[in-house]
Amino acid sequence: MSSDGYLDPEANSYESRPPFYIGQHDSARSETLTDAQYNHVLNSGFDFVTTPITNEHFHQRVVDLYKSHLEEREQWGLSDVAKSNPSLPGPVVPTLTDDDTSYGPGRYVGSLIAYSSPWIDLCSSDPIISSISRQVLNIELAYASFCGARSIIIPGPRDDESSRAVMQYARGIQEALQAANRLNIIIHMPMYREPGLEEKADSLSSLLGNSNGTGSSAGKEIDIFTTWDSWHTIRSVCNYSARLFVALRIPKRVPERNLQERWFAEPLHYLTIGDNIFQKNPAGHPSLSRHHQELIGRYMRLKNHPWLILSDVGPDAESLNNLPDPMAVEFPSLAEASKALKDHRKPMPTQNVHVAYMRHVERNQLPYTEMETPPLRSFQDWLQSPLQPLADNLESATYEVFEGDPVKYNQYELAIANAMIEWRELKKPTSQSPANSDLIVAVAGAGRGPLVTRVLRAAESTGTSIQLWALEKNQNAYVYLLRQNKLIWNNRVTVIKTDMRGWAGPTSPTGTPSTVDILVTELLGSFGDNELSPECLDGIQRHIARPHGISIPHSYTAHLTPIATPRLHADIASRVVGDPNAFETPWVTRLFAIDFAAQKVPSHPRFQQAWEFVHPVEISRADQFAEKHGNAVKYASTGGGSMVGSSGSNDHNARHCHLTFACPTRGVVHGLAGYFESVLYASQTGKGKEPVEISILPDQIDRKSKDMISWFPIFFPLKQPLLFPQDSEIEVSMWRQTDDSKVWYEWIVEAYAWVGPKTRIKVGASEMHSSRKVACLM
Template sequence: MASSETLNAESQDFTLSKPTFYIGHHDSSRSYTLSDEEHGRVLDAGYSFVTTPITNEFFYDRVVQLYRVHLEERQKWVQERGLSTSQSHNPSLPGPVVPTLTNKDTSLFPSSYVGSLVAYASPWIDVTSSDPIIASISRQALNLEVAYANFCGVRSIVIPGPRRDDGRKEVGQYARAIQETLGVATRANIIIHIPMYREPGLEESTELLSRVLGEKLGSSSEPDEEIDIFSAWDTWHTIRTACNYSHRLFVALRVPRRLPESELQSRWFAEPLHYLSFGPSTFQKNRSGSPCLSKYHQAMINGYMRLKNAPWILLYDVAPSQENLRVVNASSSADFPTLTEAKEALKENRKSNSPALNPYVSYMRYLERQQPPFGVLETATLTSFQDWLQSPLQPLSDNLESATYEMFEGDPVKYDQYEYAITEAMVEWKKFGRQASGIPYEGQPEPELVVTVAGAGRGPLVTRALRAAESTGTRIQLWALEKNQNAYVYLLRQNEQEWNGQVTVVKTDMRGWEGPRAKGHPEVITKVDILVTELLGSFGDNELSPECLDGIQRHIARPHGISIPHSYTAHLTPIGTPRIFADLSSRSLSDPNAFETPWVVRLFAIDFVARGVPPHKRFQQAWEFVHPVEVSRVDDFAAEHGLASKYTTDGVGSMSGSSGLNEHNARHCHLTFLCPAQGVVHGIAGYFESVLYAPQEEGKDKVELSTVPDQIDRKSKDMISWFPIFFPLKAPLYFPQDSDLEVSMWRQTDDSKVWYEWVVEAFAWVGPNKRVKVGASELHSSRRVACLM
C-alpha cells in the first residue's frame, strides 16, 4: 500500500518556502522610456520591473492641436456658408483623424530589455468623453499607442480605467474601446488600472483631455457623499463582459488607504488580478517615519499571494523619482573625461538619494520575509490544482489507474478517520454484546466478526481494518471486493506480502456479489457485520455510492449490521468564478458539453456571493442518503415480479423509458440564498459531509468527514482527498443588491445512469413584502455526460 510519506516529504520541503514578491515601479510624471543605464538603476533599487509611457508630450501636444485646429476649420466652414452654429455640430461632418506616430512622439523602441518593461497608456486619453470628437481622437490615440507597444514587443499594457462609475453610457463606451484594443494588440496582455473602490484621491492625477479642452463636465463629476464600494467592481464587470472574459484581460487594483469590508476584498480576489498597486497615500508612517501598511493591508496581501498566479506589486509615485534616476555625467565636454572629472561624477552618483536606499521597496521586502510559510495544503502539487477543471471519475464504468489510487492514498486524514470509525464500531459491537455473523469452526469456537471492504482499490481500507481489529483485540473475517481486474492483481500481492493471507480477495462488482462464505463451512453464505466503502464523490453521491450500496446492502446483518459510511449529505452555494467561466468559454468551442458537465475542481479564486444569515446559511444542505436502507426497493421489486422483470419492464410514472427501480435514489432541492451586495453568479459549488459512524453510546461524538468550507477544519482538518464539484452556468447571472438567489437542483436517474439538472433564479426586493424576478439561468442538464450505472 502507498503511504503518505511522499506527500508529507513534499509538504515539509514546501513549507520552507514563502510567496515571492515581484515589485514594479511606476512614475506617473515620467514622460520618456528609461535608458538602459537608468533601467538598471531602478533594478538596483530593488524593483523587478518598471513601467514606461508609450508616447510623450510631443504626441500629446499634437493631439490637442489637432482638436483645436479642427474646431477652427469647422467654424470657418460654417461661417463661409452662412450656416447656423448648431449646424456645425452635424454628426455627419467628417471628424479629425490622428496621424500615425513618428519617432518624435515616443522614446519607446525595441530593445534588449523591452520585454521587462510594462507599457502604460497615456492617462489623459478620455474615451468616455461626452464630446464625440474628443472621444473619437482619444480612441484613435489609444489604438495607436497600444498597436505601437505591441509592435515593440511589450508583453503587458496598462490602461487607466474610467474615473467614474455612475455614467453607464460612459462605462459602456470605455468597455467598447478596450474590446477594440484586444484586437489591436494581438500578443500583449491588457491590464485595466482601477481602484478597489472610489476612495477620494485614489485616481490618476493627470487631467483628462476633456478638462484640458474645456468640456463642461457638470456637477455629476463631483464625488457623491455616499460611496458605493461595489461601483468600481461593477464597472470592471461591464468591461470584462464586453470583452467576453478574454484570457488577455487583467486587473491592476489600486489599493486604498482604508480597506473595505471583506466581501469586496473576496470579490476582487476572484478576479484575474495582475497587479496590486500602492501609492504614497496607501502607506502610513511608523514611529521612525518610515512607510508601512496596516495589519489589514498585510493580511490582504498574505491572502492574495496564495493564488497560483499571485499578483505582482506595483509601487507608483514613490522613490526613485525621475530626478533620482538621472545619471550625472562628467562636466567635461570631451568624450573621455579626466580622472578628476570622473571622480566628481562618481561622487555625485553615490549620494544618499541613490535609488538603492528606497524605503518603500525595503518595507515590501520586509513584508515578503514576514509572509507565513506555505502550509500542508499549499504544496506545489496542490497549488497547481487551483481552479483547474477535471472530469469527474466514473469508477463504475472505468477502471482506475494505479497512479489515481496512489494520489487518493496520499491523504492520511481521510484514512485516519476511517480507521477511527471502524475501531469505534468494533468497540461498541463488543460492548453491547452483539452476535457476530461468522460460524465457529475448528480452532475457533467463537463466531468471528465479518468485515467487508467493498471497492477495495489497492487496499488502504483493508490495512486500516486490520489495524483496527488488532488494536481492539477483535477476531475478524475480512473480505476485500474489487471489480478492477488490474487492482485485483495488486490486492493478491498485498495479501501475500503485507497481510499474511488474512484477507479473502474477490474479483467482483459488489452489486453482484453472492455474499461471504463461512470460514470452515464454504457451503454456507453468511452476513456482513461491518461493510466499509469509500465510494463518496465530491458531491457525496456523484460517484453512485447509493446505487452501489443498494446492490450489496442485502448482505448486511440485521438489525445490527453497520455501514461505514453511515450517511452523507450534499451541500451547495452559488459562487462567482470568472477565471473558470473564461476557461469553460474557451473549452466550449471544442466541447459542446462543457457547460453541462459537473466538474471536479479545487475551487480557490472564487467569490461566495451569498451571506450566511439565519435561517439561510451560506452553505445549505441539498439532500441526504442513509445506509443501510431498512427496506431495499430493488429486492422488493424483484421478489414481487421476478428477477428478470427488472430488465424487461417498461416504466410508466417514473423517468421516461425506465422501470423505476432506482427512483428511490432521485432527489430534489430548492434553496434560497441571501445576497446583500450586487454581484454575478457563474455557477454552483458543491460539497459533502459524511457521518462515517454514529456511536450508540450516549455522549460520544460522531466520526465525520466534511469538505464544506466552514466545517472542514472542525471535522476533518487538512483533508485533501476530495476537491469540490462545480455546476457551471452557460451565461453569467448578474443580480443587484438586496437580492435572493434561488437554486433548484435535481438528482435524476433511470435504469442505466444518474445525472444532475440545475437552474438559478435571481429576485430583487422592491419593497418590504414584494420582490421581482430580475434574471434566471437556463435549465442545465448533465444527462449527456451522465455517470453510468
C-alpha cells in the same frame, strides 16, 4: 534557494512563502527610461518598471489636432458640433513619428510594463474626443505590440455614474482586444471610489475645457461596489476574455470584507500601492497598516498571485535625469576614462525605503500550510472531469494520489475501531455466531488496499478477531491486492475480483453462505453521491447482517451555495468549441478565487443541505422491484419509472431540492459550488459520543477533518452569468435524475429582488442545465 523560500533559523529549515515581484510606477513619467536610469531603478530594489508608450510631443500633437479641427469647423460656420452635419469627417490621428515616443524594441522590453496615456478619454461625451481617444489607444497598442510588449496597463473609467460612458469605455476595450490580438490588456481600477485614488493626469476632456458633466463626488456617499460594477460591465462586453485582467488600486482605507472577496475572485494581475497609502512608523520609516498587510497577504495566496506596483515612491524623474554619465566623452582614452570615473563615481544606489519595507512584509507572511503545498496550489481553480469509477478502471497513479491523504484514512480507521469496540460493548452477535465469533468485515471497492490496511490496524488496536474480504472490479488493481496480501497482510485477507453489485456474499470456513457485519467503502465523490455510492451500495447491502450490520460510511449529505468565479467561467467558455457540453458538466475543482454570492443570515445559511443518503436501508429497492416484477423486467423499458423509458428500479435514489439564499449586496452568480459531509460512524451506545465525520464544507472542514485533501468541491456552471441587485434572494432548484442506467443532475438558478416589506419580483433566471449527456454510468 527558490525565490519563495526563507531560512527559519530556529527550525534550521526552509519555509515557503509567496514571493513578491515589485515594480515602480511614476505617474509624472513621460519618457521611457534610458539604460542608466533603468539600471538605477533596478538597483534600488525594484523588479520591473512601467513606461509610457508616447510622450508629451505626441500629446501636444493630439491636442493641436483637436483644436485645428474645431477652428476648421468655425471657418465653415459649423462651431456647434451638436447641430452640425453628423456625416462630416472627423479628425484622423496620424501615425507615430520618432519624436512622439522614446519607447522601442530592446533587451529590457520584457521588464518594461507598457502604460497607455492616462489622458486618453474613451468615456468623453464629446464624440470627437472619444474618437480621437480610441484612435490614440489603438495606435499605442499596435506600437507596443510591435516593440515586443506582451501586456499593457490602461487606466479605467474615471466615473461610474454614467452607464453610457462606462459602456462606451467597454466598447473601446473590446475593440482594442480584437486589434491587439497578442496583448494582454490590464484595466487599472480603484478598489472603490476613494477620493485621491484616480489618475493624477488630466483627461483630454478636462484639458480642452470639455467637461463630461459628472460633477464632483466630494461630499457624496460612496457606494463601494460601483467600480466593480464598471469592471463587470467591461469584462461582460469583452465576453470574459482570457486576455483581460485588472490592476487594482489599493485604497488608504481598506473596505469591508465582502468587497475584498469580490475582487479576490477577479483576474488580478497587479496590486498598485500609492505613496499616500504608506504611514510613518515611530522611526520615521514607511509602513502599512495591519489591514493592508492582511489584504495583501490574502491576495498573495492565489496560485497566479498579483505583482505589486509602488506608485510615486521614487526614484523620481528629477533624480533620474540628474544621473552622472561617466562616459560623456564618446571615445575617451584610458586616462580620461579613469579620471571621469573618479570624478563622478558615487556609491551604488541604496535600496528604496518603500521596497525595503515591502521585503519585510514579504518575509513576515505566514508560510504556506499543509493545504498549500505546490501540488495543491497548482490545483487551484483547475477544472477536472468527475471520475467514472464504475465505467472506467483507474490507474495506479490515480489511486496513489487518493492514498496521499492521511486525514481521511485516520478518520476511517477511527470509525472502524469505534464500531468494533461498541460491537463488543453492546454484545452484538456476529454473522457466524455462536459457531464463530469472528467479525465479518468487507472492504468493497478496495482499490490498492489502503482501507484494508486500516481495517487490519483497527482490529489489532481493539483486539478484535475478524475475517476480512476485499472486493475490487479493476483487474489491474486486483493483481496489486494479491501482491499486498502476500507481502504485507500475511494472507489474512480474502481478495475477490468482482463488481460489488454482483458479489454472492461471504462464506464461512466451512463453505456455508454468510453475511457481512461491517461493510467499509470509499465511494464518495465531491458531492457525496456523484460517483454513484448509493447505486453501488444498493447492490451489496443485501449482504449486510440484519438488524445489527453496519455500513461505514453511515450517511452523507450534499450541500450547495451560489458563487462568483469569473476565472472558471472564462475557462469553461474557452472550451465550448471543442466540448459543447462544457457548461453542462459538473466539474471537480479546488475552488479558490471565488466570491460567495450569499451571506449567512439566521434563516438562510450560506451553505445549505440539498439531500441525504443513509445506509444501510432496510429494503433494497432494486431487489424488491425484481422480486415483484422479475429480473428481466428490471432492465426493460416499461415506462413505469419517473423517467421515460425507465423501469423505476433506481427511482429511490433520485432527489430534488429547492434552496433560498440571502444576498444583501449586489453581485453575479457564475454557478453553484457543491460540497459534502459524511458521518462515517455514529455511536450506538446512547452515551452522547461525537460521531466520526469527514467534511469538505468550508465552515466545517477544520472542525471535522482538518487538512483533509482527498476531495475538491464540485462546480455546476451557468452558461450565462446571473447578475442580481442588492437585497436579493437567489433560489436554486436541483434534481438528481436517473433512468436506471445512468445518473445525472439538472439545475436552474433564479434571482428575486425585494421591492417592499412583503413583495419581491423576479429579476433574472438561468436556463435549465442538465448533465445527462455526460452522465455517470451505472
